[in-house]
Amino acid sequence: MNYQAPKDKTAAPQSVTTGPIQGSRKVYAAPASHPGMRVPFREIRLGDPTLEPVRVYDPSGPYTEDSAAIDLQQGLPAVRDAWIAARGFAAIEGRTVKPEDNGHVSAERLVRPCPAERVLRRGADGQRVTQYEFARAGLITEEMVYAAFRENLAREKALEGAGGRRADGEDFGAAIPDFVTPEFVRDEIALGRAILPANINHPELEPMVIGRNFLVKVNANIGNSAVTSGAAEEVEKLVWATRWGADTVMDLSTGRNIHNIRSWIIRNSPVPIGTVPIYQALEKVDGDPLKLDWEVFKDTLIEQAEQGIDYFTIHAGVRLAHVPLTARRVTGIVSRGGSIMARWCLAGHRESFLYEHFGDICDIMRRYDVSFSLGDGLRPGSIADANDAAQFAELETLGELTKIAWDRGCQVMIEGPGHVPMHKIKQNMDKQLATCGEAPFYTLGPLTTDIAPGYDHITSGIGAAMIGWFGTAMLCYVTPKEHLGLPNRDDVKTGVITYRIAAHAADLAKGHPAARIRDDALSQARFDFRWEDQFNLSLDPDTARAFHDETLPKDVHKVAHFCSMCGPKFCSMKITQDLREEVLAMEKTAAEGMAAKSREFLEQGGALYVPAG
């Protein structure tokens, strides 16, 4: 199935991109303890049949199966349904959809909701609902087993087969284990150092875990706006983003049909979905921050929690006292949520209702297991404003709120900057760890310079790789359109691939035991002139192949022992392969000579081994 952009912006989603990534196939495997579980991986086949396929982490859901049978009307299979059902939550009627939920859109412009039917559930007081509550009680959920098996990916093989090359790295005090067990996942969640975002009303979710001691994750933002973009496009962006490696997706829609588009996204999403509820709350009060109040916000929380959103960005750290700290900044407050709340606080000279109702917010979110993503409403919007008093004052408040949320049974991660020059990045990580009790950090970039609009995936990819290395658990992508416009499908892909590079570079530098398997496999393929393997092992086989074909399009060049850089007459790789054989042969001869005690021969051959320097 290929995605077709609909002409009618109100059309229900009909098609999305499906089928495997070139050279790969989707496989499912089960941990020994749970033979019925189907944990997804992607296997990259290699041209040399004596080589094992390379198994990689795969957040793309059933869409990349060989013959994916996708029915967007019915939503994805509810893989978690039996586990959730067994926990005895009450089935509820649910909140009635109101006209303002879809921005009072007229009948002819209304996108109809996704017709997939699901049992709507809610936890009760005193009942364990969240993964945090289960973890604190010492209970391992199916989601933890699933996420552990998924995360552990080939580590046994990495440690066995590394040929003496153990993963090295600098993890800045993290506690990355040799193997990821369900108990390790449970323990990290119980300590608040990881979250497993998984709303009990999102049974389609393929569970995953976010934390400093796991693989670094990537979030992609999608969403329509008042100015542009329709419904089917957003579902395709979700599928497209996860195809290229997004681990979670945030729906930042602010246009019309926001409720109904969200139903399509959730029912068809294998990854956790995050939102910023204040965006929709603001739409409900005609875009006027001063009309916001606790009631409309609370109603929006419940609306979205019932729909199955897995994490909410809550800007409860923007307090009245922080607002004046931003007045002399070069770029003031650049977070939408932050500026809404600052406006609200300052207008009435009153404390934030999010801050004052934080306990109530926790109680609502706990009942559905919606995780907190505590928003950084005062993040710096320019190099000049990085690491300033406003930013760090809010971080202190976020630390305080983290403890309240934990006390009330909720999972928490913390959002971070923004725009930060390289020499100030580590301070962000260190302060976040110290202030927020090691709750997972989830950062936007940071952009390491302001001078390259059009290339902010790169200015921020640099900062993202670094802060990921220092300990950030999830990186929020930035696309080339940042600051300039809304990303299209190509921009989404470029953003995701750039951030997969940053996350993987971070995993390598942290010394994740399995991280180097793919690098080594690709480099070995490169050295062996296995061109197809090199393409297929890359993050984007389509682009790698297309770039190669631009210069050397013929199929014969896919097996050629040269490339367009040097051409057929001279090739450094070919020379080196020959050299290697010679050197190893000489070493072998020398060793045999040694065994035969042939002194003369040894002296002659031994000259090769003069130590360097």
Next chain:
Amino acid sequence: MNYQAPKDKTAAPQSVTTGPIQGSRKVYAAPASHPGMRVPFREIRLGDPTLEPVRVYDPSGPYTEDSAAIDLQQGLPAVRDAWIAARGFAAIEGRTVKPEDNGHVSAERLVRPCPAERVLRRGADGQRVTQYEFARAGLITEEMVYAAFRENLAREKALEGAGGRRADGEDFGAAIPDFVTPEFVRDEIALGRAILPANINHPELEPMVIGRNFLVKVNANIGNSAVTSGAAEEVEKLVWATRWGADTVMDLSTGRNIHNIRSWIIRNSPVPIGTVPIYQALEKVDGDPLKLDWEVFKDTLIEQAEQGIDYFTIHAGVRLAHVPLTARRVTGIVSRGGSIMARWCLAGHRESFLYEHFGDICDIMRRYDVSFSLGDGLRPGSIADANDAAQFAELETLGELTKIAWDRGCQVMIEGPGHVPMHKIKQNMDKQLATCGEAPFYTLGPLTTDIAPGYDHITSGIGAAMIGWFGTAMLCYVTPKEHLGLPNRDDVKTGVITYRIAAHAADLAKGHPAARIRDDALSQARFDFRWEDQFNLSLDPDTARAFHDETLPKDVHKVAHFCSMCGPKFCSMKITQDLREEVLAMEKTAAEGMAAKSREFLEQGGALYVPAG
């Protein structure tokens, strides 16, 4: 003038891209001591007439003048001619061009040489020729004055007008001055910590300096290969690369017409040109490394030095003893020069002729002031091979050669990796500084992961920004085509912009006094909704404008106080601007109240100032 790709690959270059970058104009200024000097800058006009234009460093040469009068046949104006002439070098006849210089190309395929005529010069024994020799003698050359004025760019203004915001940064022991004076440039060159690559036969050069205490520089590679690309294309790539910010260009051609194409490049280049002479030497012996010898290499050095090449990559650090150290690597030897020399050494089981003739090489290069770029022939070609024994053994040899080159009056920089995971990057910089007496480091990337062919400008841009911060003086760009094919014009631009980002991010992090001026100007424009200024201040105004126009094409949106992300109804930047005015007004009122000793008012207004946290 717009570049037109010629149909005939043997055609002489006829056109290149000229005209100013959008929103900018080329200006020339002179240091007080040398009123006749014309040092180039680019000025970015701002929409608000009360704001000073932003002056930026500009390596693009006369091509970006308002009404550039370019005649490729005549070459660029010889701005250095009078300075060089005054030094009393002998005019020489020069070496006769031989058929093998152009790869024995047939008459009908011959590209004719650039007809521009120049006096050919050579220094004599005992005569001061190189910038190093002048610097050691305490003499400040015109080139040093020029480079200092160019480099100092707006620092006085930065330190005056920063509104209390002094540049902060972490420079890892560098010695970045508040102002760059000619004496500072001389001293850095004399200490071997900087080079000013400037062949006495390249009078068209606009002098620039490369060193850890100056702005981080970027090199772009161009060049044809045996498989593809013609003459005019390479001259356009040179002009195109410098237009977007390449500070030096390396011509890595290995195809036919190599001598004559080079004449076009040199005569029309405002930036230093580097080459790898062993590439052409290999062409002269039919691509067979075993046929190489000192005589053919020496002849090639003289040929290229007479043509005006400013720096040579010399792989004299690849010694016989190092070769076995590479045998068990995942990717062996990936440097072309390195593999040629390893092949040569191992075949005859003999020491490298480059190493053995290193003193002779120095003596030739000194006579023309060709700078050394000591090649890292054993740089790692994969994450697995980073920082290994082979790499560091070669680095030790490069340190030894650096001292020999200095003793013989030559300028030296040192080439570096390659493929290095983030946690191993700093060790490269630290070892290079310690081993090579602080000679400037010139690194390729490094790539921080191997898994993204097609995106290696990004995998390496991350490493480049970091190693630039740690102290690398010049970054060699990597294009999206790395490992896959030869870069076209678009790839060259993407590579240069990515590396300008890395270099600038490094300058910011090091705390270069003037580096933040452009970031602050752009961020201020963004906050003020001066869209045109935001585009024009960016590294690539064309792309920034095009991306904005994709979503909001109308001209009215260029002055709109909103963007496509939030739309007209709600905008965080607009809210913040209003907030700022309110907060500042409240502060003003409070201050006035204080002066009037109105106690009640003060208490009321003072509540705004509750300190955070």
